[in-house]
Structure formats: structure tokens, C-alpha cells
Amino acid sequence: MTRYAIPFTRPHRTGREAALVGDALGGDHWRGDGPYTARASALLSSLVGGGRVLLTTSCTHALELSALLLGVGPGDEVIVPSFTFVSTASAFALRGARIVFADVDPRTLCLDPADVARKATPRTRAVVVVHYAGVAADLDGLAAAGGTAALVEDNAHSLLGAWRGRPLGSFGTMATQSFHDTKNLSCGEGGALVLNDPALHERAEILREKGTNRARFFRGEVDKYTWVDLGSSYLPSDILAAILVAQLERADATQTARHHAWARYHAELAPWAERHGVQRPHVPVPAAHAAHIYWLRVRDLATRQALIGHLAAAGIQATFHYQPLHLSEVGRKAGGQPGDCPVSELVADTLVRLPLYTDLGDADIDRVLAAVTSFTP
Ligand SMILES: Cc1ncc(COP(=O)(O)O)c(C=O)c1O
Structure with a gap:
């Protein structure tokens, strides 16, 4: 694999991880739901508007837990959205639901409420929204578009983003987080389910604990625990939660650094982008973004590949992103056809993501800016 002077992404070390992991290892609670899980859950809850947080082993598992909790089925x-990661769809497909792919708005690359309204039927049980790149989808439009369907926020990109001053992750009946090492805050692999409806708390706890009421037993609410529902094992170890505590405690500093890089790209690429008709991210007025991804959109696939190659020659790793799910092997078997989600299809071919990580310094940013602006699209 090519080594780049400036990689696309790197996990950030706050400097506290090793001490907290050491402390966790020194104790006797290595399994899930120990003291670090409690600390990480409380910290995360305060960042997403106060919902009940259940840590999971990944965002994928949090999405699968959402599907189980909603009772989605055949x-x-x-x-x-067609323009998203596989797990947004597969978690619900695994339960036998029919996945309906909607297109994205060409400015935000988030679910287009008009297409959702067109595709919603009385059978629509849930609308899953992704706040792509950390920029909120049109949550006002989506509230009306999905009718009575539950809104699930796949908040993998957008922890610490907001819409009308309210944190992302607080709008859906439930929201899911990712702490994969490409995300702003990470514990390697990890995730969380945020529950914004108290009526779901008890069942969520049971489904996450193999379908047992073990959590109630440990709280002394029942004298033995037993199998009460159909669930699985979604608990991360408390050792991983210790890494997450270190990351969550320094979330402000992480976000400040990422916003600095994002804002420099946005301001300093503006004249070049305008001159060459290159599209940059659009943050709608009600939104505050989470500085997760900085993207550019060029004319066509050949230009996109040429830009990635030009940056690679300068030692900079830039990458494309999602391929439309309705045209994936599974999507086609479910009836997906070219033209079903035209914006997603176009964006898949024309989008480039620039390096963006917490430790990207000003000299690195200068180098990326110089390389991008020396390219003629
Ligand atoms: C929008 C979105 N949802 C879900 C996931 C899955 O996250 P995880 O790797 O934590 O399962 C990702 C991963 O990149 C993602 O981008």
C-alpha cells in the first residue's frame, strides 16, 4: 500500500487513553457496563441532548438494535438514502424489511424530503436519515415527509452537529453513533444507541443483553435473570469504554482543530472552486456542522480520478466515497435501476474527500491547498 505524507485520516490520541485503559485493566470489571461505560454514556448523553445512551460494539450494531426495537419485519x-454506508440499510434488511432508496439533496448530500414524501407509503415504518459529512439533513422537511414513520438518525458523521441550535442525535426516536477510528471521536471500533423515547429504555436494555433482563438483576430489581425477549450481545468491553472517556472528555479540543482545518479549506479553496465550477459543501442556515468530512465535487468521473491522482503524486491521500446502494448487487436484486436516485449516482462519480483529521497541522493544510489549486479541473 502506498504511504502518503498526508494520509486521508488518522486517529487522534488525546494523551489520556493509555492511563485510563491502564486503570480499567487494573480493575476487575473488564466486561461491558462497568464504570467507564457509565462515564462514557453520561458524557455522550450530554452531547446529544440528554437521551439515554447505550454503548454498543459499533454503529452497525446500534442500527441493528434500532431495527429490533422498532419491531421492523417482513x-x-x-x-x-441511496448515498450512505451499507449498514444504514442492511440493519433493516436483516429483519426482512423492504428497503426503499431515496435520493439526496444535491447541495447537502443528505436525504431529500421531497423524494421521501414521494416514496413513503402506509407501510413505511421508518425513515433513516444520515447527516452526511456532519451537516444536518433538512429536519423540518423530513418531519413532514415521512408521515407516521419513526425517524432514526444515523448520526455516525455528525456528533456535535446541530439543527436550529439543537444537537443532532436528539431528533429521531433513536439515533446511532459510530466510534470507528475514522470518526471524529473513536475507540477503534465502537458505537452507541441514543434513545429519545423513555418508553423504549427497558426493552433496549434487554435486547442489548442477549434478550435477558440481566440489567434489572444487577440493579437488584429482580432476584434472578432470565430470557425474556429476542436480542443479541451488543456490549463493548469497559476497556474500550475507557478509551472513549478519554476521547469524549477532549471533544471540544478535537472539534476546534477539525473546524480549523475545515474552515481553512472552505475559505481558501473558494476562489479556485468558483473559477472552475467545483462544488464545495453547503451548510444550510439552521445547521451547525460537525467538521467530519471536507468534500469537493468536480465535473465527471475522469476529472475526479485525475484530481485523486494529482494529489497522490503530491503525497496526499484523497478518496471518493459511497457508491449508490440501489445499484449495489443487493440493491439491484431488490429492483434498483440506474436513474432511480440520479443525484446519488452523479455524486458517487464526482465527489472527492480531502484529508481531514484532528492532528492535521497548518503546514499540511497549506500543502493540500497548494496541491488542489495547482490542478485544473
Ligand atoms: C453513515 C454511516 N453509518 C454507519 C456506519 C457504520 O459504522 P460502524 O463502523 O461503527 O459500524 C458508517 C461507517 O463508516 C457510516 O459512515
């Missing part, structure tokens, strides 16, 4: 339809 005969139900779930609307997801």
Missing part, C-alpha cells in the same frame, strides 16, 4: 418498508 411487509414493512424502510426509507434510507
